[in-house]
Amino acid sequence: MKKSLIILSVIFLPAAVLLSSCSPRSSGKGEALTGEVKIDGSSTVFPLSEAVAEEFRNSYPNVKVTVGESGTGGGFKKFSRGETDINDASRPIRPEEIEACKANSISYLELEVAYDGLAVVVHHSNTWAKEIKVSELKKLWEPAAQGKIMRWNQIRPEWPDKEIHLFGAGTASGTFDYFTEAIVGEAKSSRGDYTASEDDNVLVQGIASDELALGYFGLAYFENNQDKLRILPIDAENGNGPVTPTAETVKSKKYTPLSRPLFIYVNSKSLERKEVQRFVSFYLEHCGTLASDVGYVALTPDELKVTQARWEEFQKQFAK
Amino acid sequence: MAGLKKQEKVIEGILKGSAWFTILITIGIIWVLLYETVIFFRHVSLIEFFTATEWTPLFTIKKYGILPLLTATFLTSFIAIAVALPLGLTIAVYLSEYANPAFRRIVKPVLELLASIPTVVYGFFALTTVTPFLQNFIPGMAGFNALSPGIVMGIMIMPLITSLSEDALYAIPGSMRFASYALGASRFQTTFRVLLPAASSGIGVSVILAISRAIGETMIVAIAAGQQPRLTLNPLVPVETITTYIVQVSMGDVPQNSPEFRSIFAAGMVLFLFTFGINNLGLYLKRKFYQKYEL
Numbered sequence: 001m002k003k004s005l006i007i008l009s010v011i012f013l014p015a016a017v018l019l020s021s022c023s024p025r026s027s028g029k030g031e032a033l034t035g036e037v038k039i040d041g042s043s044t045v046f047p048l049s050e051a052v053a054e055e056f057r058n059s060y061p062n063v064k065v066t067v068g069e070s071g072t073g074g075g076f077k078k079f080s081r082g083e084t085d086i087n088d089a090s091r092p093i094r095p096e097e098i099e100a101c102k103a104n105s106i107s108y109l110e111l112e113v114a115y116d117g118l119a120v121v122v123h124h125s126n127t128w129a130k131e132i133k134v135s136e137l138k139k140l141w142e143p144a145a146q147g148k149i150m151r152w153n154q155i156r157p158e159w160p161d162k163e164i165h166l167f168g169a170g171t172a173s174g175t176f177d178y179f180t181e182a183i184v185g186e187a188k189s190s191r192g193d194y195t196a197s198e199d200d201n202v203l204v205q206g207i208a209s210d211e212l213a214l215g216y217f218g219l220a221y222f223e224n225n226q227d228k229l230r231i232l233p234i235d236a237e238n239g240n241g242p243v244t245p246t247a248e249t250v251k252s253k254k255y256t257p258l259s260r261p262l263f264i265y266v267n268s269k270s271l272e273r274k275e276v277q278r279f280v281s282f283y284l285e286h287c288g289t290l291a292s293d294v295g296y297v298a299l300t301p302d303e304l305k306v307t308q309a310r311w312e313e314f315q316k317q318f319a320k
Numbered sequence: 321m322a323g324l325k326k327q328e329k330v331i332e333g334i335l336k337g338s339a340w341f342t343i344l345i346t347i348g349i350i351w352v353l354l355y356e357t358v359i360f361f362r363h364v365s366l367i368e369f370f371t372a373t374e375w376t377p378l379f380t381i382k383k384y385g386i387l388p389l390l391t392a393t394f395l396t397s398f399i400a401i402a403v404a405l406p407l408g409l410t411i412a413v414y415l416s417e418y419a420n421p422a423f424r425r426i427v428k429p430v431l432e433l434l435a436s437i438p439t440v441v442y443g444f445f446a447l448t449t450v451t452p453f454l455q456n457f458i459p460g461m462a463g464f465n466a467l468s469p470g471i472v473m474g475i476m477i478m479p480l481i482t483s484l485s486e487d488a489l490y491a492i493p494g495s496m497r498f499a500s501y502a503l504g505a506s507r508f509q510t511t512f513r514v515l516l517p518a519a520s521s522g523i524g525v526s527v528i529l530a531i532s533r534a535i536g537e538t539m540i541v542a543i544a545a546g547q548q549p550r551l552t553l554n555p556l557v558p559v560e561t562i563t564t565y566i567v568q569v570s571m572g573d574v575p576q577n578s579p580e581f582r583s584i585f586a587a588g589m590v591l592f593l594f595t596f597g598i599n600n601l602g603l604y605l606k607r608k609f610y611q612k613y614e615l
Contacts, residue, residue, distance in 0.1 A: 143380035165462055165558060166548075170568070171378045192376025192383070195464065195548040195558050198571070206546065206558070209451060209463020 030060035035275035040068035041075025041088030042174050043198075044218060045262045047294040048114055049088050052283050055290070059282070063275045072174045073097075076265075082106055085270035086280070089263040090116070090174040107268040109314045111307055113283065114291035114298060117219040117245040118179055118258040121229045123211045128152065128159045131233040131242035134183065134257065140214075141168070142184045146191040152212070166194030167203045167215030175200075179216055182257040204229070216258075219245055220295025234258060250297045262296065268318040277319055284308050353592060356585035363579040369586065375549035375560075377580045378569070384583060386590055388549040392466065392559035393591075396541050397534035399470025399555060400477055404530055407474070408481030409523065415482070416489040417511050428483075435479040443543030446472040451544065464546030464558035473540050477530040484529065488522025489515055521605050528602035532595045538563035562591045 039049055046069040053065040068075070072089045079087040080100035093101075093110065101108060120137065122129050129152075136155050139145060152159040169176035171188065176196075181187040195206055200217040207213040208228035222231060233242035236256045249255035264283065270276040284307060291298040299307065361369070364384045372385025411431070415424050451468040455461050492515055500510040516523070546558025547568055560568075566584045574581045 146376065146379070146381050146383075147374055163557070171574075189380045192379030192381065193374065193548065193550060195546050196378070196568075197547055202547075205447065206463050209455070210558075211460060212462070 031062060033060045033275055033278060034062045035273055036064045036066070037086065037276050037279045038066055038068075038084045039086040039088060039264075040070055040078050040084045041086075041265075042072040042090040042262070043069040044072075044090040044116060044174050045088035045113070045264070047220070048262065048287065048291055048296060049086075049264070049283075051290045051294050052286055055286055056279055056282050060275070060278070063279070065279065071172065072177075076100070079108075079265060079267065080104055080106060082267065082269065085267050085273075085276050087265040089265060090260065091178060092263065093265065107318075108265045109268065109310065111264050111266065111280075111284070111311060112261045112299060112303065113264055113287045113307075114262045114296040115250050116260055116262055116296050117250040117255055118175065118182075118216050118260075119219045119222045119245055120214070120216045120232045120234060120258070121207055121222060122214050122232060123207060124228055124230045125211055126230060129214070129232060131235055133235045133237055135237060137183045137234075138185070140164075140166075141180070141190055143189055143191055146193050149191075163212055165206075165210050165213045166191075167206045167213055168194050168196055169203075169217065170196045170198035173198045175216075175218060178260055179258070182260075218295075219250070219297075223295055247292070247297045251300060266314075268314070271315065271318045277315065280311065284311060350592075353585055353589050356582050357589045360579060360582035360586045363582075364586075373551045375565070377583045378574065382580075384579075384586075385551075386562075386587065388551040389560060389562045389565055389587060390590070391551055391553065392541075392545065392549070393535055393561040393563070395466045395553060395555060395559065396470045396473060396537075396545060396561060397531060399467060400473035400534040400537075401527065401531060403471050403474025404478040404481050405527060408478040408526075408530075409485055411478075412482045412485035412489060412523075413511055413516070416486045417507065417515065428486075431479045431482055434475065437476070439476065439537065439539040440543070442472050442476055443469070443540040446540055446544035458556065461556045462546070462558055464544065464548075465556050466545055466559050467555040469540045469544040470555065472544070473534055473537055476537075476540070477533050480530045480533060481523075481526045484526030485519065485523045488519040488526070491522070492518050521608050525602050525606045528598055528605065532598040532602070535598070536563065536591065536595050538567060542567050562587045566591075 037053075039053070046067060049067045053067050056063070056065055067088075068084075069088075070078070072087075072091055075084070075087045075089070076093065076097045077100075078084045080097060080103075082104060120132060132155075140149055140155055149155065150163060151161055152164050153161045155164070168190070169179060176190070177187045180190045184190060195203070195215075197203055197206075200221040203215050203217045204221055204225050207215045208225060214232075222229060231244060233244040234255065235242040238256070240254065243249050243255045245255045245259065250259040253259060264280075266276070266280055284304070288298040288304060298304075369384055369386055371387070372383055373387055374383035374385050375388045376383045411427075415427060419427070446469045447463075450472055451461070451463060451465065454468055461467070496514060496518060497510060500514045505513065541561045542564040545561060545564065547560050547564060548558045549560040549565070550557070552559065565587055569581065569584045
């Protein structure tokens with residue numbers, strides 16, 4: 001009897017101490033703000049929004065911020081039904097999505113928060129490919145290439161007569177939509193005989209261990225694997241020559257057509273709630289530093305100023 | 321007395337119910353599989369399904385040829401068996417005929433431990449350890465390939481072969497060994513000329529169960545073999561097995577009720593038919609094997 005009592009107290013005492021010690025956090029000015037901010041949308045924007053949300057939770061512990069990643073399109077479906085306050089998007093809103101918002105009388109503001117580049121990469125020991133033209137990428141990835149363009153020398157005759165192993169985004173990812181639209185000319189139009197994965201880490205793994213590989217994924221994933229992969233400069237055939245994606249070329253839009261802006265869309269009705277207002281302001285204050293932390297390219301100070309001005313205008317119009 | 325009888329009836333009812341429950345679940349699964357497969361074949365012809373050489377249901381040019389997935393499944397399974405059979409059988413012979421009992425008591429549980437490692441661990445072992453190791457010897461080997469998961473899968477199913485084969489060898493009556501020795505045969509001759517042939521059907525069962533396990537294995541190939549359907553018997557390039565494809569589609573956002581979505585049921589049906597057939601072959605052999613030593 002006594003023994004079990006001792007055991008019980010040994011187990012529960014530290015727990016009780018732990019509980020009581022964490023409950024009242026340092027009381028700051030953020031304590032007063034309560035409520036909920038619901039975010040969903042692109043899995044590409046997710047790391048940025050999640051990073052902002054994490055910072056926000058530290059400053060405003062009583063506001064519940066949830067960030068989903070059902071993809072840009074899936075997110076807009078919920079957004080147009082008024083189920084979320086903010087939608088993350090890796091492309092601008094589509095006409096049919098605008099219609100859906102109108103039908104539910106939802107007005108919104110589009111805010112650019114960062115830039116992302118898609119990197120076309122090869123294995124680090126690939127000796128032949130130094131750069132690639134957009135037309136060559138198209139020839140390689142368009143549906144007509146399926147089962148036909150299978151060797152490196154079919155893209156460029158001076159490249160070796162060896163098999164090419166392709167790695168790219170899975171059909172459910174926004175990266176797939178974006179790449180096919182930018183390269184092939186039509187979203188979701190692609191050859192199908194390649195290693196397709198929604199998980200960029202799988203693609204990195206695959207290319208890093210395959211000397212005949214060529215693949216594409218978000219620039220953010222390249223930065224962590226520079227020793228195993230080599231990036232191909234892209235020649236958009238616009239007279240600029242081959243351009244390597246870097247923070248500068250992505251920002252200046254010299255790296256084209258594979259750089260894209262990332263957006264958040266804010267529902268005007270949600271602005272009636274103080275916590276959403278505060279969150280979006282917080283987002284714009286911090287997205288610059290956080291964007292580079294998670295591997296994206298931050299907006300230029302001038303661009304950020306314009307965005308902030310638009311946000312203030314919008315706030316005046318809708319906030320109570 | 322009457323109360324006791326009633327209690328007995330209730331218990332019997334519960335037992336019967338649980339037995340029926342498993343049967344109903346099996347029937348339910350087969351029905352769903354069959355239903356979706358039939359609808360799938362309204363969109364896609366059986367001839368295309370079994371003869372076309374490309375599998376790209378999720379892309380612009382939709383091709384529904386199961387062959388690339390099938391060859392990949394057989395390729396990885398074949399490599400697994402090629403590793404597991406010689407190794408597993410050698411160990412079984414050693415444990416049953418040569419090893420001293422103390423050693424046997426240590427090795428057997430350790431071997432069976434191999435079978436209890438989660439397959440996801442095996443998968444990452446193949447991808448991050450075995451593949452880089454093999455690349456030292458095989459230049460040009462891709463990071464995703466059939467060879468490395470095949471070998472690792474062989475290691476995984478080896479205990480199955482060892483354990484069942486050893487049981488089969490062990491079950492051979494001692495009189496057979498003595499008869500062989502009496503005729504002047506050495507231990508090696510006895511083992512390979514007399515005992516192995518006598519246990520062959522039992523060994524056959526172990527191999528068949530191992531094949532069926534390898535064909536249905538998902539996690540190892542999904543992680544280490546790649547996700548690119550291609551019709552090839554080259555073990556050094558990325559391939560996609562039936563199971564990997566099913567995983568890939570289930571995790572993506574393919575609209576339900578589309579032929580693309582139903583393709584996983586058709587692929588699952590093919591998988592099911594193969595493992596079902598192979599298991600039945602195993603059962604048939606097992607029955608034969610038990611009849612042999614009933615004397």
